[in-house]
Amino acid sequence: xxxxxxxxxxxxxxxxxxxxxxxxxxxxxxxxxxxxxxxxxxxxxxxxxxxxxxxxxxxxxxxxxxxxxxxxxxxxxxxxxxxxxxxxxxxxxxxxxxxxxxxxxxxxxxxxxxxxxxxxxxxxxxxxxxxxxxxxxxxxxxxxxxxxxxxxxxxxxxxxxxxxxxxxxxxxxxxxxxxxxxxxxxxxxxxxxxxxxxxxxxxxxxxxxxxxxxxxxxxxxxxxxxxxxxx
Amino acid sequence: xxxxxxxxxxxxxxxxxxxxxxxxxxxxxxxxxxxxxxxxxxxxxxxxxxxxxxxxxxxxxxxxxxxxxxxxxxxxxxxxxxxxxxxxxxxxxxxxxxxxxxxxxxxxxxxxxxxxxxxxxxxxxxxxxxxxxxxxxxxxxxxxxxxxxxxxxxxxxxxxxxxxxxxxxxxxxxxxxxxxxxxxxxxxxxxxxxxxxxxxxxxxxxxxxxxxxxxxxxxxxxxxxxxxxxx
Amino acid sequence: xxxxxxxxxxxxxxxxxxxxxxxxxxxxxxxxxxxxxxxxxxxxxxxxxxxxxxxxxxxxxxxxxxxxxxxxxxxxxxxxxxxxxxxxxxxxxxxxxxxxxxxxxxxxxxxxxxxxxxxxxxxxxxxxxxxxxxxxxxxxxxxxxxxxxxxxxxxxxxxxxxxxxxxxxxxxxxxxxxxxxxxxxxxxxxxxxxxxxxxxxxxxxxxxxxxxxxxxxxxxxxxxxxxxxxx
Amino acid sequence: xxxxxxxxxxxxxxxxxxxxxxxxxxxxxxxxxxxxxxxxxxxxxxxxxxxxxxxxxxxxxxxxxxxxxxxxxxxxxxxxxxxxxxxxxxxxxxxxxxxxxxxxxxxxxxxxxxxxxxxxxxxxxxxxxxxxxxxxxxxxxxxxxxxxxxxxxxxxxxxxxxxxxxxxxxxxxxxxxxxxxxxxxxxxxxxxxxxxxxxxxxxxxxxxxxxxxxxxxxxxxxxxxxxxxxx
Numbered sequence: 001x002x003x004x005x006x007x008x009x010x011x012x013x014x015x016x017x018x019x020x021x022x023x024x025x026x027x028x029x030x031x032x033x034x035x036x037x038x039x040x041x042x043x044x045x046x047x048x049x050x051x052x053x054x055x056x057x058x059x060x061x062x063x064x065x066x067x068x069x070x071x072x073x074x075x076x077x078x079x080x081x082x083x084x085x086x087x088x089x090x091x092x093x094x095x096x097x098x099x100x101x102x103x104x105x106x107x108x109x110x111x112x113x114x115x116x117x118x119x120x121x122x123x124x125x126x127x128x129x130x131x132x133x134x135x136x137x138x139x140x141x142x143x144x145x146x147x148x149x150x151x152x153x154x155x156x157x158x159x160x161x162x163x164x165x166x167x168x169x170x171x172x173x174x175x176x177x178x179x180x181x182x183x184x185x186x187x188x189x190x191x192x193x194x195x196x197x198x199x200x201x202x203x204x205x206x207x208x209x210x211x212x213x214x215x216x217x218x219x220x221x222x223x224x225x226x227x228x229x230x231x
Numbered sequence: 232x233x234x235x236x237x238x239x240x241x242x243x244x245x246x247x248x249x250x251x252x253x254x255x256x257x258x259x260x261x262x263x264x265x266x267x268x269x270x271x272x273x274x275x276x277x278x279x280x281x282x283x284x285x286x287x288x289x290x291x292x293x294x295x296x297x298x299x300x301x302x303x304x305x306x307x308x309x310x311x312x313x314x315x316x317x318x319x320x321x322x323x324x325x326x327x328x329x330x331x332x333x334x335x336x337x338x339x340x341x342x343x344x345x346x347x348x349x350x351x352x353x354x355x356x357x358x359x360x361x362x363x364x365x366x367x368x369x370x371x372x373x374x375x376x377x378x379x380x381x382x383x384x385x386x387x388x389x390x391x392x393x394x395x396x397x398x399x400x401x402x403x404x405x406x407x408x409x410x411x412x413x414x415x416x417x418x419x420x421x422x423x424x425x426x427x428x429x430x431x432x433x434x435x436x437x438x439x440x441x442x443x444x445x446x447x448x449x450x451x452x453x454x455x456x457x458x459x460x461x462x
Numbered sequence: 463x464x465x466x467x468x469x470x471x472x473x474x475x476x477x478x479x480x481x482x483x484x485x486x487x488x489x490x491x492x493x494x495x496x497x498x499x500x501x502x503x504x505x506x507x508x509x510x511x512x513x514x515x516x517x518x519x520x521x522x523x524x525x526x527x528x529x530x531x532x533x534x535x536x537x538x539x540x541x542x543x544x545x546x547x548x549x550x551x552x553x554x555x556x557x558x559x560x561x562x563x564x565x566x567x568x569x570x571x572x573x574x575x576x577x578x579x580x581x582x583x584x585x586x587x588x589x590x591x592x593x594x595x596x597x598x599x600x601x602x603x604x605x606x607x608x609x610x611x612x613x614x615x616x617x618x619x620x621x622x623x624x625x626x627x628x629x630x631x632x633x634x635x636x637x638x639x640x641x642x643x644x645x646x647x648x649x650x651x652x653x654x655x656x657x658x659x660x661x662x663x664x665x666x667x668x669x670x671x672x673x674x675x676x677x678x679x680x681x682x683x684x685x686x687x688x689x690x691x692x693x
Numbered sequence: 694x695x696x697x698x699x700x701x702x703x704x705x706x707x708x709x710x711x712x713x714x715x716x717x718x719x720x721x722x723x724x725x726x727x728x729x730x731x732x733x734x735x736x737x738x739x740x741x742x743x744x745x746x747x748x749x750x751x752x753x754x755x756x757x758x759x760x761x762x763x764x765x766x767x768x769x770x771x772x773x774x775x776x777x778x779x780x781x782x783x784x785x786x787x788x789x790x791x792x793x794x795x796x797x798x799x800x801x802x803x804x805x806x807x808x809x810x811x812x813x814x815x816x817x818x819x820x821x822x823x824x825x826x827x828x829x830x831x832x833x834x835x836x837x838x839x840x841x842x843x844x845x846x847x848x849x850x851x852x853x854x855x856x857x858x859x860x861x862x863x864x865x866x867x868x869x870x871x872x873x874x875x876x877x878x879x880x881x882x883x884x885x886x887x888x889x890x891x892x893x894x895x896x897x898x899x900x901x902x903x904x905x906x907x908x909x910x911x912x913x914x915x916x917x918x919x920x921x922x923x924x
Contacts, residue, residue, distance in 0.1 A: 024883055025876070027810060075912070097810045099883070103890040106807040107898060114337040116400045117258060117328045137904045168901040169809045183256070190255055190330070197334040200431055200893055205338060208399040211368045219306070345568040347631045348489060348559045414487070421486055421561070428565040431662055436569060439630040442599045450537070576799040578862045579720060579790045645718070652717055652792070659796040662893055667800060670861040673830045681768070 006032050006178075007054035010041045013092060013178035018049050020186050022098040027170075029074040030094045032178040033084050038062050042080060044071035064143070075142065082146025083174060087158040092178030094185045097170040100192035101185075104128070105165035111188075111195045112207045118191040119208060119216035121184060123160035126191075127152050131167050145169070160217070163188045237263050237409075238285035241272045244323060244409035249280050251417050253329040258401075260305035261325045263409040264315050269293050273311060275302035295374070306373065313377025314405060318389040323409030325416045328401040331423035332416075335359070336396035342419075342426045343438045349422040350439060350447035352415060354391040357422075358383050362398050376400070391448070394419045468494050468640075469516035472503045475554060475640035480511050482648050484560040489632075491536035492556045494640040495546050500524055504542060506533035526605070537604065544608025545636060549620040554640030556647045559632040562654035563647075566590070567627035573650075573657045574669045580653040581670060581678035583646060585622035588653075589614050593629050607631070622679070625650045699725050700747035703734045706785060706871035711742050713879050715791040720863075722767035723787045725871040726777050731755050735773060737764035757836070768835065775839025776867060780851040785871030787878045790863040793885035794878075797821070798858035804881075804888045805900045811884040812901065812909035814877060816853035819884075820845050824860050838862070853910070856881045 001009065013030035017023045026049070031042035041057040058073040060066050064081035066073050074080075080093045104111055111126040113119055129148040136144040149164050149172060162184045163173040173188055175181035198205045207213075232240065244261035248254045257280070262273035272288040289304040291297050295312035297304050305311075311324045335342055342357040344350055360379040367375040380395050380403060393415045394404040404419055406412035429436045438444075463471065475492035479485045488511070493504035503519040520535040522528050526543035528535050536542075542555045566573055573588040575581055591610040598606040611626050611634060624646045625635040635650055637643035660667045669675075694702065706723035710716045719742070724735035734750040751766040753759050757774035759766050767773075773786045797804055804819040806812055822841040829837040842857050842865060855877045856866040866881055868874035891898045900906075 025880065027813075099887065100890075102808060102810060103887050103894075106887060107891045107894050109894065114399065115333060117333060120258075131902065132905065134902065134904045137902070137908050141908055168807065168905060187256065194330065194334050194337060196890060196894070197331075197427060198338045201334075201338050201340065201427070201434075203894075209362065209365065209368070211365045212363065212399060215368050215372055345630065346564060348564060351489075418487065425561065425565050425568060428562075428658060429569045432565075432569050432571065432658070432665075440593065440596065440599070442596045443594065443630060446599050446603055576861065577795060579795060582720075649718065656792065656796050656799060659793075659889060660800045663796075663800050663802065663889070663896075671824065671827065671830070673827045674825065674861060677830050677834055 001034070003034070004054065006034055006041055007057045009092075009178045010043070010057045011052055011054045013094060013182045014043045014052065015049060016179075016182045017094060017096055017185065020182070022096040022182075022185055022189060024097070027097040028095055029076050029080075030092065030178055030182065031074075031077075031080045032092045033090075035091070039067070040077075040080060040084060042077055043074045045073060045075050047071070076145075078140070078142035079146040079149070079172065082143055082150060083172065086146075086150040087153075087174065089159055089176065090162075090174040090181075091176045092181035093172065093174045094178070094181040095170070095172050096185055096189075098185065098189040098192075100196050101163075101165060101171040101188050102169075103196060104192050105170050106168055108167055109199070110165070111192050112205065113213055114195055114198050114205055114207060115191075116208070116212065116216045117187070117194065119213045120220055121187045121217075122163065122191070123157075123213065123217040123221075125207070126161060126163050126165065126188065127156070128165045129167050160221075232265070234265070235285065237265055237272055238288045240323075240409045241274070241288045242283055242285045244325060244413045245274045245283060246280060247410075247413045248325060248327055248416065251413070251420075253327040253416055253420055255328070258328040259326055260307050260311075261323065261409055261413060262305075262308075262311045263323045264321075266322070270298070271308075271311060271315060273308055274305045276304060276306050278302070307376075309371070309373035310377040310380070310403065313374055313381060314403065317377075317381040318384075318405065320390055320407065321393075321405040321412075322407045323412035324403065324405045325409070325412040326401070326403050327416055327420075329416065329420040329423075331427050332394075332396060332402040332420050333400075334427060335423050336401050337399055339398055340430070341396070342423050343436065344444055345422075345426055345429050345436055345438060347439070347443065347447045348418070348425065350444045351451055352418045352448075353394065353422070354388075354444065354448040354452075356438070357392060357394050357396065357419065358387070359396045360398050391452075463496070465496070466516065468496055468503055469519045471554075471640045472505070472519045473514055473516050475556060475644045476505045476514060477511060478641075478644045479556060479558055479647065482644070482651075484558040484644075484647055484651060486559070489559040490557055491538050491542075492554065492640055492644065493536075493539075493542045494554045495552075497553070501529070502539075502542060502546060504539055505536045507535060507537050509533070538607075540602070540604035541608040541611070541634065544605055544612060545634065548608075548612040549615075549636065551621055551638065552624075552636040552643075553638045554643035555634065555636045556640070556643040557632070557634050558647055558651075560647065560651040560654075562658050563625075563627060563633040563650050564631075565658060566654050567632050568630055570629055571661070572627070573654050574667065575675055576653075576657055576660050576667055576669060578670070578674065578678045579649070579656065581675045582682055583649045583679075584625065584653070585619075585675065585679040585683075587669070588623060588625050588627065588650065589618070590627045591629050622683075694727070696727070697747065699727055699734055700750045702785075702871045703736070703750045704745055704747050706787060706875045707736045707745060708742060709872075709875045710787060710789055710878065713875070713882075715789040715878055715882060717790070720790040721788055722769050722773075723785065723871055723875065724767075724770075724773045725785045726783075728784070732760070733770075733773060733777060735770055736767045738766060738768050740764070769838075771833070771835035772839040772842070772865065775836055775843060776865065779839075779843040780846075780867065782852055782869065783855075783867040783874075784869045785874035786865065786867045787871070787874040788863070788865050789878055789882075791878065791882040791885075793889050794856075794858060794864040794881050795862075796889060797885050798863050799861055801860055802892070803858070804885050805898065806906055807888055807891050807898055807900060808884075809901070809905065809909045810880070810887065812906045813913055814880045814910075815856065815884070816850075816906065816910040816914075818900070819854060819856050819858065819881065820849070821858045822860050853914075
């Protein structure tokens with residue numbers, strides 16, 4: 001992607017989070033990265049969505065420092081930067097307060113894989129982070145939010161489970177591109193919604209079998225993918 | 232129906248699943264059949280809905296083999312084909328991941344007939360299939376999904392109960408035409424939604440009486456139907 | 463109202479039930495009455511809403527006989543006729559399968575007055591009918607649906623509680639005019655929705671005090687009404 | 694603000710409550726105050742929203758007396774007036790019957806701070822008032838509704854918790870301006886919705902830590918605010 005294409009992709013990702021009802025008010029932000037240039041582009045902080053243009057996307061380095069002094073970057077930039085540094089294959093990050101994903105995050109409840117909708121996108125349970133300590137909140141709150149996400153993924157592949165619920169906060173979601181990150185955020189909201197409803201009928205619902213999980217996830221991901229017109 | 236009419240009917244059925252909110256992303260597919268020609272028409276796999284035209288509907292035989300090499304058919308084709316072979320009177324099949332029907336499928340909960348909305352369309356409980364075995368998943372997953380549906384209907388009339396919940400997956404719905412199948416899918420979602428809510432108040436809600444069930448179902452179906460302007 | 467005005471009012475009431483999301487498919491009907499002429503006007507059976515015109519509203523007598531042989535009246539006509547005969551002051555009747563009112567009807571749960579939204583329109587609990595007997599279903603099902611509603615209101619003022627939930631079926635709602643009946647159906651759906659949610663937190667929620675109920679209901683109804691610009 | 698600007702701001706606040714789905718029918722009202730002139734502007738009672746113009750906003754004094762005899766002010770004026778007298782720093786008040794805030798008010802359940810969405814706007818639990826006594830209802834019901842709100846805030850800062858749930862009734866929300874009051878009402882509805890869902894999974898959910906609450910609230914409020922482009 002050229003810089004212009006990435007600016008447009010990051011803007012579209014931000015607008016799509018609103019269009020899909022994942023963001024109310026300005027509770028959300030999306031970013032993308034140019035891995036060659038080592039440069040993140042992210043939504044500016046607190047600007048109304050209907051005024052955003054590609055030129056407003058704020059360029060930053062991988063340490064989370066703005067490279068532009070016109071607009072202040074999203075207040076969650078430091079979390080995005082930590083994720084880009086730790087997860088080498090991701091190209092876009094989205095943060096929302098979408099209703100059901102946030103309910104699960106506030107309830108400290110991971111989203112188990114209860115069906116094939118989930119299995120098509122997430123290869124297992126979507127985890128919840130631990131709470132941040134008082135020190136972590138006091139010292140570098142936004143960066144430490146990224147750090148606990150990375151800690152949660154110590155034994156997980158971030159492209160197999162491209163989302164996390166930050167305890168008491170809400171979801172961070174990623175993908176190979178900003179558009180894929182938004183799409184994963186939309187699916188996360190739907191599977192979180194269905195999981196909440198299943199848990200109301202049965203507090204401890206049974207995940208689908210490993211065989212069914214593998215069958216669906218691997219149909220759309222990896223070398224054996226057969227879905228769509230390009231397989 | 233001519234081939235052109237059936238192509239249009241199958242396209243409309245696919246578009247209507249989206250228009251009614253039964254499908255998010257590309258999680259769904261609708262098909263129709265020309266019984267004389269022994270030919271199924273089905274949505275192509277993974278193509279965006281807003282680009283579909285009647286000419287894109289993929290013709291296939293009753294063994295689930297594509298008769299066209301331009302576009303790959305929906306990845307669920309083999310399930311549709313099994314249903315058309317087993318249920319001789321159906322003319323359309325729809326698969327969605329609609330929210331409440333999927334919640335019930337993920338929860339392994341059949342949808343009991345709790346009211347007349349249900350009774351107008353489904354002559355009794357809408358069943359859930361058993362889980363597929365590991366072997367069934369490994370060998371011919373999509374075809375075996377159809378096989379467990381047919382097994383579930385061993386003692387049921389598929390036109391009296393024109394829907395099923397595939398455990399851990401979602402609904403398959405059918406009808407005499409593709410349009411009727413979509414309409415049944417819409418009603419299924421509404422009765423599943425109402426059943427879920429009733430079960431939250433009372434985990435084991437009482438179905439309506441057989442007399443009331445018969446009164447409503449038979450008003451709209453069969454020789455004594457009196458509803459509408461054509462009776 | 464002239465005949466033309468009443469035809470328009472009945473058509474609008476039918477269209478408004480759809481516009482407000484109270485009716486899916488053709489699950490609903492609204493009627494009005496010209497008390498001087500002893501004539502009911504009601505929606506025809508099973509005609510798509512977007513094709514209805516004022517001229518399609520079917521005139522019927524108070525015994526539920528059609529006075530027109532072009533279109534068949536709604537299959538629920540006999541229920542409407544019983545209500546007009548028994549409740550002398552009502553001028554419009556609406557039947558819907560709106561989601562939460564139907565959930566409560568299917569669950570045999572009356573809607574208690576839990577707040578002022580309810581109290582502004584309904585002067586107490588909205589009742590559920592008893593189930594119809596097998597004989598009542600076999601012999602004159604639609605008329606007997608009206609009869610059990612009237613039985614439920616033996617000790618209630620139908621203009622103080624202008625709605626009922628028919629067990630295992632859904633709501634019938636009325637008012638001084640067809641427009642008022644639709645408005646009451648909209649409020650019923652909202653108070654049923656809020657009551658369902660309150661009952662999930664607390665299965666036996668506490669109704670508001672009689673003093674608060676009277677204060678709100680009588681503000682909008684009767685000789686002491688002070689709300690709006692006409693008081 | 695000039696009188697014209699305040700009239701426009703109050704009208705917009707009223708229209709925005711409808712646009713955001715916080716008000717059904719005419720269940721709601723918004724007002725603003727000119728502190729220098731000691732004059733409240735409020736929506737007229739029972740007028741359809743689509744006909745309202747800035748000139749229809751009714752001027753009233755701080756004792757809740759109308760200063761205009763063309764249109765009657767909202768029937769909730771006396772509550773607004775009490776709040777403006779007691780809370781010296783607020784500039785706008787909004788009353789709605791928004792669904793989840795009203796469910797919590799009807800259930801006498803305060804909204805605990807379960808996440809950062811809440812913490813960004815409300816510095817702690819959103820309280821519920823006590824019930825009004827029979828005497829309070831009989832004598833000056835609307836004014837006494839304001840009085841119990843003020844009583845509930847005896848030890849609370851109304852700009853740190855800019856909302857209350859009136860028991861058995863619904864929310865009153867405020868802010869420095871009418872627009873801020875509407876925005877707070879929108880956020881209240883969302884956090885009440887998420888709290889209801891969390892309470893269904895766990896009747897006694899754990900609030901976030903004081904450290905996280907302070908971190909989020911103080912980021913957007915007070916001298917150390919860093920959010921947006923103006924910090």
